[in-house]
Amino acid sequence: MSSVLPKAKLFPQKDLAELAFRDLKKRQMAVYNVICYADQMRLQTASELLRATDDIESQVEKVSSPLLILHGAGDKVTDPSVSKFLYEKASSKDKTLKLYEGGYHCILEGESDEKIFMALDDIVSWLDSQCKNTHSFGLESKFI
Template identity: 80%
Template sequence: MKTVVGKKERWEGKVKGRLMPPGGGIAEEVKPPAPVLKVLTLMSNVLPKAKLFPQKDLAELAFRDLRKRKMAVYNVICYKDQTRLKTAVELLKVTSEIEKQVEKVSSPLLILHGAADKVTDPLVSQFLYEKASTKDKTLKLYDDGYHCILEGEPDERIFTVLNDIVSWLDYRVSS
């Protein structure tokens, strides 16, 4: 929800699914070890377009519903190639920078996260909830939910998440 006031844009609320770059706070299980990360960071200055950054198939970690996991490979908007070295390093840097400034989040905030997410640690959402300066904030952790709570879960769970979003928005629009 965004309003333009004069020349300034003002956010009236956020639904956190991807406020932190891609999800922020990448889980330790999917991050490269610190020494490897240091080497990759140095190499990114010399070979920025190199696709040397280790790639893991995250479908198993992101999609709980097996049928939807199999269909994920057909998603035409999903980038399937290895991440370029400089892109990966910059994503890690910006994630760290956002984590340092999370207290500046002052708009109403709905944070949704799968409690069994192995790609983005659910503690990151807890951290955002605790540190954001807004008084109007809601954190919903979905038991057994994986990373893709709006596409990789059983339909019943997806409808629950969508209903939670609509209810949260409806309450704020009507008040």
Template identity: 40%
Template sequence: MQPPPNLPPQPPQFFWGDTPEDEYYKSEGVRNSKSYYQTPNGKIFTQSWLPLDQNQPVKAAVFMTHGYTSDSSWVFQRICIAYAKWGYAVFAADLVGHGRSDGLHGYIGDMDKAAATSLSYFLSVRRSEEYSTLPAFLFGESMGGLITMLMYFQSDPDTWSGLIFSSPLLIIPEPMIPSKLHLTLYGLLFGLADTWAVMPAPRMAPPPKDMQKPNLKGMNPRRYAGKPRVGTMREVARVTDYVQKNFEKVKVPFLVAHGTSDLMACLSGSEMLYEKASTMEDKELKLYEGMGHSLISGESDEVSDRVLADMKAWIDDKVEKYGPKCSDD
């Protein structure tokens, strides 16, 4: 019997293809582990990526948070693997309501709690004997950058050596701002509508130049593909407003990477953070002319390699500069 015509291509088992995980990670010079972490707010899925050579000294620990609809197990791994190849210990957790973590898929009804949930895992690693004396950085991409900012605000002083952001959602683009009318009307239902996937879908950015990457992103079997949920959009609006009013609380070194043609997260948010943060030195805003939202997984390899090279140069410099100081904490 002949297969039906015009079937969509079979998605790969992993973002890199069908090569077994252990074999792929070994070829990249890293080792990966997976586990679940129990928090007061539910169980979350976590991963780590470390240099393959267990005798290789680790430079620092980096704790990474993915964006909306994504998870830590698909193309977001490109960033995690890159940092591990550079000699860093990398840890990531699927946000509540995302990937393999507990919660209704695509729903974050309390972003402060979502940040605290991932942070509880990150701190358990950061405070462990193995990593307590090393420099430690928070990394956030897109909405994960917004949640990373909350994690920083929720942490004790001197917990983190620096912050790294890739296209952080700190100001919502005009076409994506949730309707106050919709939020008010659904709010009148006393929370019954909070989980409903009924908010208008945001206008999507034009496809990146490398057409293989957006196709690959859409193949993520754990990606949330429904309309935005009421509570999630309410929280994005609330928390972006909150962090904009508190940028001056940022006192550690930070790097922000942002494309000038990003339609999913306003460049002005990154510029405002750079201008208003209390960080006196070692803050950097790297702009990529004509590039869109997904700098690592949505642009050409040439662009993503340039962004990663800039990230490597920044974090290597900070570890060399502040590592001994951090080890005395």
């Protein structure tokens, strides 16, 4: 269908804010996000997303760069098992998986400030450890 009607908007639009944002005030503010696409997904877009997902999944073992994966354990938009799959299958020797108990999809925006700062602290700590590891080997930054 996507090749015949690529711009057709046949998928029902579902408001995911309730599933993505635990904090009610932050959920209410989400509607003001100017980069959030608020229309129904087009068939061709859905088809390309599925194709890209299949391609990524088939090559995930090629991921060899240092890897930090953060995921809310209570995420109902993207199943945490996807992050576990990436962690298990990636060939990187330096990989970290952080699952935030009860965290929803938007762990850096939709949680309590305390949980957001916890995730940000984890990111900063991981980056700091990467800088120390790179420096101790006398290597220039190899990050993209």
